[in-house]
Amino acid sequence: MTSSESVQPDRPHSLIIRGKMKLRALTSTLFATLVLWTACTNATIDHDKVLPFPQPEPVTISEKAAITFQPQLYIPEGVCVSYPAVNAAGETIGGLKGSNGNDACMYAPLGSQVYGRARWFKDLWAIMYAWYFPKDFxxxxxxxxxxxxxxxxxxxxxxxxxxxxxxxxxxxSDTKYNKRLKLFASDFAGFQTMGRRRYRTYIYGSNTSLRFQYGTTLGHSYLTFSRWDGDYQGLIMWEQLTDEARAALNDGNNFEKAEVPFSDEHYEDHLDEAWPL
Incomplete structure (x- = not known):
């Protein structure tokens, strides 16, 4: 071989090598994108690590009405207390397995949350208040x-x-509602009965804030009026949530079989089921 001659590379072999390198780079990019997309769309955290939204000062007419009629929730022994379901970053609660009674959910260490959403429905103003629980009973x-x-x-x-x-x-139940048109003083927060039967006296409380209880007797868990005062949770209205939190609540995969009653998909259907007249 003379000095003027040069060794030519094996061109097909070179193309194969470069093709494999590009395929590996493309595969790595796609995998990284998939991991990032999965983390963003299905980010769940431990049930006791979700930080609730602080309750903002009401500004709009809707927000002020929601505060005026904000209810109390009483939780009896043996079941889970309510927890915040999503944080400002859109990370959702992972919940708890349906076993071992109310183990690990007797109190919410970072505080709880009640979610609100309001609108005109037919000819009445509907204010929905919703609570999340890490186990169903x-x-x-x-x-x-x-x-x-x-x-x-x-x-x-x-x-x-x-x-x-x-x-x-x-x-x-998950989608059905019990309706009441007639309310009693005992349905409202602050009401008390004092003394024995013949000498009973009554202490009247609020005329706007109702009190509810989580119940589980012989069937689906449900809400009903409570005979006892409960607690107020920090109220956050739908419009006050971050975009990330709303997107997470609108993602039906984040809560498995449990419907978020105030999500864009389910809100109107739940109002229709709850219509009292």
Whole structure:
């Protein structure tokens, strides 16, 4: 071989090598994108690590009405207390397995949350309040991960100086509601009965804030009126949530079988089921 001659590379072999390198780079890029997409769309964290939203000062007529009629929730022994379901970054709660009673969910260490959403529906103003629970119960026994319960307080007009409650609807299953048009003083927060039967006296409380109880007797978990005062949770309205939190609540995969009653997909259907008239 003379100095003027040069060794030519094996061109097909070179193309194969370069093709393999490009394929590997493309595969790595696609894998990294998939991992990032999965982390963003299905980010779940431990049930006791979700930081609730602080309750903002109400500004709009809707927000002020929601605060006025904000209810209390009483949790009896043996079941889970309510927990925040999503944080500002859109990370959702992982829930708890449906076993071991109320183990690991007797209190929410970072505080709880009640979610609100309001709008005109037919000719009444509907204020939905919803709570999340990390376990669902059937006849006092935990059955599966994730549970949502809600009530709808129906009022005549939020813009009035003293709006009137027309009716109340309470979750009796995942999608069905028990409706009440007639309310009693004992349904409201602060009501107390003092003394024995013949010498009984009554202490009247609020005329806007109702009190509800989580129940589990002989069937689906449900909400009903409580005989005892409960607790207020920090109220966050749908419009006050971050975009990331709303997107997470709108993703039906984040809570398995449990419907988020105030999500874009389910809100109107739940109001229709809860209609009291």
């Amino acid at each position: 059937w006849a006092a026994f935990p059955t599966h991960r994730h549970d949502w319960k809600s009530v709808v307080v129906w009022i005549d007009n939020p813009d009035l100086e003293m709006p009137k409650i027309v009716g109340v609807s309470m979750s009796e």
